Amino acid sequence: xxxxxxxxxxxxxxxxxxxxxxxxxxxxxxxxxxxxxxxxxxxxxxxxxxxxxxxxxxxxxxxxxxxxxxxxxxxxxxxxxxxxxxxxxxxxxxxxxxxxxxxxxxxxxxxxxxxxxxxxxxxxxxxxxxxxxxxxxxxxxxxxxxxxxxxxxxxxxxxxxxxxxxxxxxxxxxxxxxxxxxxxxxxxxxxxxxxxxxxxxxxxxxxxxxxxxxxxxxxxxxxxxxxxxxxxxxxxxxxxxxxxxxxxxxxxxxxxxxxxxxxxxxxxxxxxxxxxxxxxxxxxxxxxxxxxxxxxxxxxxxxxxxxxxxxxxxxxxxxxxxxxxxxx
Amino acid sequence: xxxxxxxxxxxxxxxxxxxxxxxxxxxxxxxxxxxxxxxxxxxxxxxxxxxxxxxxxxxxxxxxxxxxxxxxxxxxxxxxxxxxxxxxxxxxxxxxxxxxxxxxxxxxxxxxxxxxxxxxxxxxxxxxxxxxxxxxxxxxxxxxxxxxxxxxxxxxxxxxxxxxxxxxxxxx
Numbered sequence: 001x002x003x004x005x006x007x008x009x010x011x012x013x014x015x016x017x018x019x020x021x022x023x024x025x026x027x028x029x030x031x032x033x034x035x036x037x038x039x040x041x042x043x044x045x046x047x048x049x050x051x052x053x054x055x056x057x058x059x060x061x062x063x064x065x066x067x068x069x070x071x072x073x074x075x076x077x078x079x080x081x082x083x084x085x086x087x088x089x090x091x092x093x094x095x096x097x098x099x100x101x102x103x104x105x106x107x108x109x110x111x112x113x114x115x116x117x118x119x120x121x122x123x124x125x126x127x128x129x130x131x132x133x134x135x136x137x138x139x140x141x142x143x144x145x146x147x148x149x150x151x152x153x154x155x156x157x158x159x160x161x162x163x164x165x166x167x168x169x170x171x172x173x174x175x176x177x178x179x180x181x182x183x184x185x186x187x188x189x190x191x192x193x194x195x196x197x198x199x200x201x202x203x204x205x206x207x208x209x210x211x212x213x214x215x216x217x218x219x220x221x222x223x224x225x226x227x228x229x230x231x232x233x234x235x236x237x238x239x240x241x242x243x244x245x246x247x248x249x250x251x252x253x254x255x256x257x258x259x260x261x262x263x264x265x266x267x268x269x270x271x272x273x274x275x276x277x278x279x280x281x282x283x284x285x286x287x288x289x290x291x292x293x294x295x296x297x298x299x300x301x302x303x304x305x306x307x308x309x310x311x312x313x314x315x316x317x318x319x320x321x322x323x324x325x326x327x328x
Numbered sequence: 329x330x331x332x333x334x335x336x337x338x339x340x341x342x343x344x345x346x347x348x349x350x351x352x353x354x355x356x357x358x359x360x361x362x363x364x365x366x367x368x369x370x371x372x373x374x375x376x377x378x379x380x381x382x383x384x385x386x387x388x389x390x391x392x393x394x395x396x397x398x399x400x401x402x403x404x405x406x407x408x409x410x411x412x413x414x415x416x417x418x419x420x421x422x423x424x425x426x427x428x429x430x431x432x433x434x435x436x437x438x439x440x441x442x443x444x445x446x447x448x449x450x451x452x453x454x455x456x457x458x459x460x461x462x463x464x465x466x467x468x469x470x471x472x473x474x475x476x477x478x479x480x481x482x483x484x485x486x487x488x489x490x491x492x493x494x495x496x497x498x499x500x
Contacts, residue, residue, distance in 0.1 A: 058462060059457065061462060061465070062457040062458055062459065062461065062462040063455040063456060063457050063458075064452075064455060065458045065461035065462060065465065066455045066456040066457055066458035066461070067447060067451045067452060067454070067455035068446075068447055068451075069458070069461055070461055070464055070465065070468075074468065077465075077468040078468050078470065079478075080468075081468050081469055081470035081474075082470040082474050082475050082477075082478035083475075083478065084470070085469075085470040085471075085472070085474070085475035086475040086476070086478060086479045086484070089472065089475060089476075089486075090486060094472075097469070098469070098470075099465050099466070099468075099469055100468075100470075101465050101468070105446040105447045106446035107446030107447040107448075108446075109447065121446070121447070123446055131482065182453050183452055183453045183454055183455035183456070184452045184453075184455040185449070185452050185453045185455075187452055188449040188452045188453070201491070201492050202491065204492070205489050205490070205491050205492060208487060208489040209486060209487055209488070209489045210479070210484060210486065210487075211479065211482075211483075211484030211485045211486060211487060212484065213391065214489075215391055215392055215407075218392070218407065218408075219389070222407065222411075222412055223412075225411055225412065225413075226411070226412040226413035227413075228413065232446075233446055235448065236447060236448060236449065239449075245411060248408055248411075249359075249408070251408070252406075252408025252409075254492045255392065255408070255492065256406075256408075257493075258492050258493070259370065259392060261489070261490075262489065263487050263489065264391065265487075266482065266483055266484055268482040268483070268484070
């Protein structure tokens with residue numbers, strides 16, 4: 001039976017190749033070149049080892065840091081690495097050399113590069129309220145790495161561009177560079193919507209496995225949905241991801257029958273960014289107080305300042321008072 | 329006398345400011361008809377059924393539930409059934425504060441960072457590898473033991489949770 005199938009396959013292959021040869025001859029195409037391109041495409045689609053993956057991730061992360069450097073707060077970076085590593089430990093790829101970073105840009109976004117590199121922007125960090133929300137964001141990105149989403153996209157892209165003959169079977173470095181493309185544009189291309197929905201679902205579970213309130217990511221999506229499509233700080237995020245409202249709808253459908261089996265989890269406080277953390281290398285540096293400092297400027301221009309407190313009057317922080325009245 | 333008048337005005341101004349914040353509570357809009365429940369539990373008593381498009385003010389959040397006040401009714405809604413913001417559903421965003429529902433830290437007006445684009449596509453295309461930054465990143469990496477130690481200090485225990493299935497059920 002197998003022999004028969006093999007024989008049929010050979011006949012078919014010969015017929016196809018014969019057809020290609022006849023067509024090629026008729027159209028004056030260089031067959032050797034055609035087969036060479038095909039081989040390169042196969043190389044690109046075929047095995048990307050874990051070592052390749054890590055090399056790709058390191059190159060992409062290094063380029064990303066060239067565009068937006070690390071927030072200059074060692075304690076914050078170490079903190080995010082501990083939180084991220086703890087979540088990654090709950091995944092199917094705990095042994096990757098995981099790296100987590102907060103990068104200095106006002107954009108609201110987060111990125112995952114192959115091999116265990118995860119970066120979130122200070123703009124995003126600044127709108128988080130708890131470590132559970134941070135965990136939700138990091139777990140979503142860890143989900144991309146675990147599922148090798150970016151590797152798959154880059155493999156497809158490299159296969160399509162194999163005609164450029166840059167990819168070389170025996171030169172991994174050239175192949176990796178071909179797969180990555182220009183700069184860190186891989187992050188501007190984005191992934192399939194289904195990959196984002198899948199990472200959301202994984203993110204909720206990994207955060208729950210790590211002991212956090214599993215709804216941290218849901219909280220963040222609500223925040224993003226509330227900010228709306230007109231917010232420039234999320235322009236790139238909206239270009240590369242499904243709208244937060246759609247993500248909430250998808251996640252809601254998935255979580256509804258599973259609510260009972262999700263643990264309540266914990267919501268530890270989030271570590272604040274240190275004063276003076278703005279990186280002088282940032283192309284568009286944030287003030288010491290981050291996006292909030294930028295935020296305060298137009299508000300101060302638009303609204304009159306409260307009258308200064310007379311000496312001896314009790315200091316009254318309206319937000320603190322409000323939180324006291326309305327605390328949960 | 330002048331001092332007292334100034335002080336009085338100052339305190340009044342602050343109270344007005346507070347009242348403004350209180351009135352400007354976080355608005356929510358229902359994305360679908362939903363049962364308002366007395367507790368943040370699927371099997372708690374139904375207070376009232378609110379139609380799609382109903383609006384209210386968010387008071388608190390607990391897990392997958394958000395406490396809202398809509399008209400004279402107060403209760404808990406499944407958070408996936410609502411969208412936050414005055415322009416919820418329009419995709420335009422709104423200038424409001426999410427602090428009360430999502431914790432005390434978020435106090436930035438939603439509209440406040442509009443105009444700050446930050447990283448864009450061109451920045452990504454032009455990005456060049458920065459070796460010193462990636463080496464710096466290596467120095468921040470956490471070991472397994474450090475991660476475990478952080479989890480212990482925060483009272484985080486690893487839990488067994490299976491990945492979510494594809495099955496769907498009826499919404500609360």
